[in-house]
Amino acid sequence: MDGDPGGSALRDALARLAVAGPRAGVHVLCLAETEPASPPSSVTRTYEDACAVTPTFRHCGAVALLSGDVAAGLQLLRVAPGGPVGPGTHAAVKAVSAAWAERFARALAPLRPDGPPGEPDARVSAPLPQSxxxxxxxxxxxxxxxxxxxxxxxxxxxxxxxxxxxxxxxxxxxxxxxxxxxxxxxxxxxxxxxxxxxxxxxxxxxxxxxxxxxxxxxxxxxxxxxxxxxxxxxxxxxxxxxxxxxxxxxxxxxxxxxxxxxxxxxxxxxxxxxxxxxxGRTDFARWHAGREVSGRMVAQRTPGAGDPLAQRASAAASGDIETPPSSTLRLRPGAAARQRAGAAPPxxxxxxxxxxxxxxxxxxxxxxxxxxxxxxxxxxxxxxxxxxxxxxxxxxxxxxxxxxxxxxxxxxxxxxxxxxxxxxxxxxxxxxxxxxxxxxxxxxxxxxxxxxxxxxxxxxxxxxxxxxxxxxxxxxxxxxxxxxxxxxxxxxxxxxxxxxxxxxxxxxxxxxxxx
Missing domain, CATH: 3.40.50.300 (P-loop containing nucleotide triphosphate hydrolases)
Structure with a gap:
């Protein structure tokens, strides 16, 4: 939650969630923007300012205060109903400032993707290696x-x-x-x-x-x-x-x-x-395309080309042709493999x-x-x-x-x-x-x-x-x-x-x- 959600009902609900939620496996993370802590502004003063900005902040069991020009200083505190307890733990955060981000952006500004605009895989040109x-x-x-x-x-x-x-x-x-x-x-x-x-x-x-x-x-x-x-x-x-x-x-x-x-x-x-x-009159690619299509085609029984029952019985007797309810005859994998084995290499x-x-x-x-x-x-x-x-x-x-x-x-x-x-x-x-x-x-x-x-x-x-x-x-x-x-x-x-x-x-x- 970033800032004050607004509304007393929602504030009360979030406060109850912050207190009772951890027992049910639900945790609350609140963000509040205040003036950084400094000698004139003590940690307690900063904590109170954060609770005023985000009331749910007061019901959280731990507080992390960021300070410094680039928000790189971290102070982690335990809190009680009366406020922070003890000096807490100090650490450094790997964060960047707006000035650093601007310098980085200006360093990248001369570069342009090589390729049509909008191409997702455009790559920047690199010098050729010696070997x-x-x-x-x-x-x-x-x-x-x-x-x-x-x-x-x-x-x-x-x-x-x-x-x-x-x-x-x-x-x-x-x-x-x-x-x-x-x-x-x-x-x-x-x-x-x-x-x-x-x-x-x-x-x-x-x-x-x-x-x-x-x-x-x-x-x-x-x-x-x-x-x-x-x-x-x-x-x-x-x-x-x-x-x-x-x-x-x-x-x-x-x-x-x-x-x-x-x-x-x-x-x-x-x-x-x-x-x-x-x-013949075709070329290499079209010849192979025809072979692939013919290899996947299935024979269709022509109406009137004989007794359908006799055809189905003959097909079943061969053991190589499936007889589905439709009029399509499909070669079983074993028959197709035997045909490929006997055929000339591609x-x-x-x-x-x-x-x-x-x-x-x-x-x-x-x-x-x-x-x-x-x-x-x-x-x-x-x-x-x-x-x-x-x-x-x-x-x-x-x-x-x-x-x-x-x-x-x-x-x-x-x-x-x-x-x-x-x-x-x-x-x-x-x-x-x-x-x-x-x-x-x-x-x-x-x-x-x-x-x-x-x-x-x-x-x-x-x-x-x-x-x-x-x-x-x-x-x-x-x-x-x-x-x-x-x-x-x-x-x-x-x-x-x-x-x-x-x-x-x-x-x-x-x-x-x-x-």
Whole structure:
């Protein structure tokens, strides 16, 4: 109760409630505003003033007096019918004054939400970190099969990505993770950058985040290393080979064997032809939408199509069809499961990931794969032209300039990433700093998520307490650099292990390789 409720009847009722209420489990909290207690105004004087403002105050068994310029001083007293008893207990209250609140409001005044007015989830732009882990941007600091299966289950209910999601988290942006959606904004992604800018690491992050977004029987990945020298060293020299432990990866090819390169080009062209014949005149999304609708439809009995009693008897004898009072026939779960078991596996989305497209467009003299590079490029050009309708996407990394910019895979890429040249120095960002540009002209900067780094030390997970001045209260929190272990598995290995176990849990069908 704040202040005097007014009316003698109500005052008497509240007084009785204050006296007898606690025995029945009912308590009264009264507020009264008076002049603060001071040496000229004793505690007893202040108490009497409060009782005059709120008569129920006199019937309360305890009194708390706030004093001071910011009402931070508290004196807790027991009271008797004659008034306060003893000096009471003194304490400090964590309260703020109007002056403090005004300073805080003025510190926040320059900030504006980024987004349409009224949007509840508008987030303030934050500076890009110098480096970041992909698992942190994915929200998978602890990658487990359960967390991956939950994501896959959510993807199965996504009506915007029929047939499978193809969302790749690139890294940390000014307002959270930056995502390239190959289905909604693609269908193809081109990554450009000079040597040492982090192109290969960004491709690995794309493969890892694609696997975290969709189950392996709804999304398959094909890897192609255009440089014929990868795979002969360790660490960063492994190219895309380090991604082959992910179950989504069905094929990995290094452009150093002309025979295998021609086989790959023929197999990729045959896969495009097979999909075109299977889809007919429709496209990938509408074909899957039709399959989902047909899988949920129930057969209706046509009047006059035979004896209804005979039909019902035949259905009951089969043991697979329920016979409700209506004319609707519904497959029982057991029959539906047997039908799914005997049916062909669903047609998955296919993502072809190519590292160093320049080496295929303009192969170096003496390169072992030079004789077959043309056939591979023609197959990739077919993917660039026809992939959107067939559910096939192309993600390619290339250098800046050269003949690659004139090729169809580069010209038909609706999503483009431009990576900055690496800058030496401890204060400079790690390789992977770049910008994502969409077909509608939108551009967002990001720091690529690293996926081949070692897991961080346990000490970096402990909370850190730092002083915060009120002038900097509007600044986003600074990210701490992650100290990595010198040994142990990489983030990519941890994610690949969790994805493999999750794929076994959901009994994902294996997608055949192109080779």
């Amino acid at each position: 970041t882990r992909l698992l942190d941007e994915l929200g998978l600091a602890r990658a487990t099969p359960a967390s991956l299966m939950a994501r896959w289950a959510d993807a199965a209910d996504d009506t915007e990505s029929l047939g499978g999601r193809a969302r790749a988290v690139l890294g940390a942006g000014p307002r959270g993770p930056v995502t390239a959606d190959l289905v909604a904004d693609g269908p193809h992604l081109l990554i450009e950058g000079p040597a040492g800018s982090g192109r290969t690491e960004l491709l690995r992050a794309v493969v890892a985040s694609l696997a975290a977004a969709e189950r392996p029987d709804r999304l398959a990945v094909v890897l192609l290393d255009g440089r014929d020298g990868v795979g002969t060293g360790a660490g960063h020299g492994e190219g895309l080979r380090v991604c082959t432990d992910i179950p989504h990866v069905t094929t990995h090819l290094i452009a150093n064997d002309p025979v295998r390169m021609r086989e790959f080009a023929q197999s990729l062209a045959a896969e495009l032809k097979r999909r075109a014949e299977l889809l 047609l998955p989305r296919l993502v072809v990931v190519v590292d160093d497209l320049d080496a295929l467009v303009s192969p170096a003299l003496g390169s072992p794969g030079r004789p077959a590079a043309g056939s591979v490029i023609r197959a990739l050009e077919a993917v660039a032209r026809e992939g959107e309708r067939l559910g096939v996407h192309l993600v390619a990394a290339t250098g800046t300039g050269g003949r690659t910019a004139e090729s169809e895979p580069a010209r038909l890429a609706a999503l483009r990433v431009v990576l900055d040249a690496p800058q030496p120095g401890p204060e400079q960002p790690a390789p992977g700093r770049g910008r994502l540009a969409s077909a509608d002209g939108r551009t967002v900067g990001f720091q690529g998520g690293r996926v081949t780094g070692r897991i961080p030390r346990t000490a970096t997970q402990r909370p850190t307490v730092v002083p915060l001045d009120w002038q900097r209260m509007g600044d986003p929190p600074a990210r701490r650099p992650v100290r990595e272990l010198g040994n142990g598995p990489t983030d990519l290995a941890l994610l690949a292990s969790a994805v493999e176990r999750a794929a076994r849990e959901v009994a994902a069908a294996e997608v055949p390789s192109l080779l």
